[in-house]
Amino acid sequence: MRRPNKPRIVKPGLVWKWDTRNSIWVPYHRVNWTEGGKRKQRTTKLDWRGDSERLDMLYWQCRAGKHKKQTAPAKYTWRQLITAWREDPRVQSRLADGTKRSYSRTMEAILDKNSDKDVRRTTRQAIRTAHSKMSETPRKADKYLQTVSLLWNYGAEKLDWPLGPNPAKGIEHFGKQSEYEPWPEWMVDKLKDAPEHVRTAAELILGTGQRPNAAIHMKFAHFDGEWMSVLDEKSDERIDVYCPPALREFISRAPRNGAYVLAKNLTEPRGYWSISSSFRTWRDALGPEAKKYVLHGLRKLSIIRLAEAGCSDAEIQAVTNQSAEMVAYYRSRASRKALSRAAQERRK
Incomplete structure (x- = not known):
């Protein structure tokens, strides 16, 4: 039987070989080079299935070195x-x-x-x-x-990977930073115009006095109508925080899109970076005066509000689970006039 003519597709590095078993022409991509004085060659079979467009795609993958047969499984990822x-x-x-x-x-x-x-x-x-x-x-x-x-x-x-010098070694850290700035009231008032998940995160942080990541992992099942069961990630301790009326109402009206108050889907919470990114976009739109404030600052504002309401250090610690030193630091930022009123009101 006489061989049929080769397909009329000509490209640099494209060669055709006759497949005797199947009686068809098969395309290959061929590369020649010299290494150590020796001539070397590598060929890659192109499964074109008789489709010229598919052949073109496979050919250019080979030219770019991205064909699946040219790329070895990734190591050391x-x-x-x-x-x-x-x-x-x-x-x-x-x-x-x-x-x-x-x-x-x-x-x-x-x-x-x-x-x-x-x-x-x-x-x-x-x-x-x-x-x-x-x-x-x-x-x-x-x-x-x-x-x-x-x-x-x-x-x-531990794994004996051939990694070489540690690229992070010696890069100067920013180091110990000043404490987070508590939000000003004008910025809290702006939350009504924030994206829904940013406002929800803010309400949970401010109302419970917990860290942003703790707020992200709060479930509707953790709230019994008055108390929110919260996991403190640093102490790995679960505590019950009594919710003020405004927070109780907010949670009761929150849309139930999943198990979590801040739901990504039915079973997972939103990611920290997702909320943080949305928060920064919203904050930056408020102007340069808002630039220094972060979500964690709401936790500090909760200390100040509790202090101004006349709460003792022990009461503030019971809500926020923060150290005595941290409570004392932020108590000093509370309004002196508000503290004076709270103190004098107690005389009644």
Whole structure:
């Protein structure tokens, strides 16, 4: 039987070979090069299925080095590194649950953008740039450096990965920051125009005096009409916080889009970074005077409001679960006139 003519498709590096078994012409992409004085060749079979458009697509994938047969399975990825760290009992048994959750948040942020990227290709400049971009949230920025360094050392020392020098080592941290600024009342008043999930987060933080991440993980099932059961991530302790009337009404009217008050779907809460990003967009639109305020500042405002209402330090601690030193610090920021009125009212 005489062979039929080759398909009339001619491209540089495209060669046709006769498949005797199936009696068809099969296209291959061929690359020739010289290495160490020796001539070398690599061919990649193109499964074109008789479709010229598909052949064109596969051909250009090969030209770009992106054909699936040209790319080896990724090694030493951030996903592999973080998974190994999370599943290592030697590491996990030494860490408190709160510490693990703290690292986990930063690791999830790393995975969002770098999951399948080769850890070895991470440059010092890239780490420095990412750290600088988070300067507005210095604690988060320094936690990022700390987490990258921890993972890098784990990969090099425990997994024997060929990583080279730690790119996060020696980059200057922003260091210990001044305490969060409590929100001014004018900014609280602006919440009525904020995106729904930003306002909901703010109401939960201010009403319960808890951290933003604790507010994000509040479920409708945790609220019994008066009390909200809250998990303090630092102490890994669940506490019951009595909700003021305004918060009770707000929760009762909140749309039930899932198990969580701040629901992503039926079973998951919104992510911290999603709420934080929406908050910053809303805050920045308020003007430069709002720039210094963050969600955590509402937790501090709750201390001030409780102090101005005449609450003792012990009562404030019972609500917010903050240290005596922190309560004393923010009590000093409370309005002297409001404190005076509350004190004199007690004389009645």
